[in-house]
Amino acid sequence: MKTQSKADLIKENKRTRIFFNFASLVYPIIDMNLFPEYRRALKKLDLPKEWTVLDLASGTGILAGAFAERGHTVTGFDFAKRLQNRAKRRFPKVRFELFDLMDLNTLPESSYDLVSMGYFLHGVHPDFRLQVLQEARRISRKHVIVFDYCCPGNWFVRFIEWIEGPYYPNFVNGNRKDDFNSAGLSVNKEIHLSDFGNVWLLSPVLPKGS
Ligand SMILES: C[S@@+](CC[C@H](N)C(=O)[O-])C[C@H]1O[C@@H](n2cnc3c(N)ncnc32)[C@H](O)[C@@H]1O
Numbered sequence: 367m368k369t370q371s372k373a374d375l376i377k378e379n380k381r382t383r384i385f386f387n388f389a390s391l392v393y394p395i396i397d398m399n400l401f402p403e404y405r406r407a408l409k410k411l412d413l414p415k416e417w418t419v420l421d422l423a424s425g426t427g428i429l430a431g432a433f434a435e436r437g438h439t440v441t442g443f444d445f446a447k448r449l450q451n452r453a454k455r456r457f458p459k460v461r462f463e464l465f466d467l468m469d470l471n472t473l474p475e476s477s478y479d480l481v482s483m484g485y486f487l488h489g490v491h492p493d494f495r496l497q498v499l500q501e502a503r504r505i506s507r508k509h510v511i512v513f514d515y516c517c518p519g520n521w522f523v524r525f526i527e528w529i530e531g532p533y534y535p536n537f538v539n540g541n542r543k544d545d546f547n548s549a550g551l552s553v554n555k556e557i558h559l560s561d562f563g564n565v566w567l568l569s570p571v572l573p574k575g576s
Pocket residue numbers: 379382383386400422423424425426427428429443444445446449465466467468483484485486489
C-alpha cells in the first residue's frame with residue numbers, strides 16, 4: 367500500500383470525521399452489541415481499578431464507560447462531536463475531549479496507566495495505525511489494550527466496513543502480532559470475544575527506559 371503523507375492523513379481524517387458524525391444515527395445498534403462484549407472482556411482481564419485509562423477513539427463512549435463502571439478514572443479522546451455528545455450524556459463520570467489522534471505526540475510520556483482503543487485500528491491506513499500504536503506505547507505506563515477484528519466478519523460487517531473506508535481488508539488479512547511488534551509492543555494476553563472480535567493486552571517489548 368502507498369505510504370500516507372501528512373497531507374493525505376489530514377484529508378483522510380476530515381473525511382473520517384464527517385463519516386462518523388453522520389454514522390452517529392446507527393450507533394445505538396452497534397453499541398447494543400459491543401457494550402456487553404467490552405464489559406465481559408474487562409471482567410475477564412480484571413485490571414486494578416486504581417489504574418487510570420486513556421481511551422482513544424472513544425466514539426459513543428462504551429469502552430470508556432465500561433472501564434468507568436469498574437471504578438477506573440477514564441479520559442476519552444475522539445474527534446467526532448456528535449458521537450462524543452452522546453458519550454457525555456451517557457457516561458457523565460468520564461472526561462471526554464475532542465481530540466485528533468494525529469496530535470498524540472503532544473501528550474506527556476507515561477501519563478496514563480492504560481491506553482485503550484476499541485475498533486479504531488482497522489479503519490485507518492497502516493502508517494497511521496503504526497503511529498497511534500507507538501504513541502499509545504509511549505503514553506501508557508503499564509499496558510495498551512486493543513479491541514478489534516481478529517477475523518473476517520459476516521456479509522453485514524464487511525458491508526459496513528466497505529462503507530467506512532478501504533483499510534479493513536488489509537487489516538483482517540494482516541498479522542496483528544507483527545503490527546504490535548513493529549510498534550514495540552508484545553502480546554501479554556489475547557482473548558477471543560466473538561465470531562470476529564478479539565482483545566489484546568499488550569506490554570512494551572523492552573521495559574520502559576531501557
Ligand atoms: C468504529 S468507531 C469506534 C468507537 C468506539 N471506540 C467503540 O468501540 O464504539 C471509530 C472511532 O474512531 C474515531 N476516530 C477515527 N479517526 C480519528 C482521529 N484521527 N482522531 C480521533 N478520533 C478518530 C471516530 O470518530 C470513531 O468514533
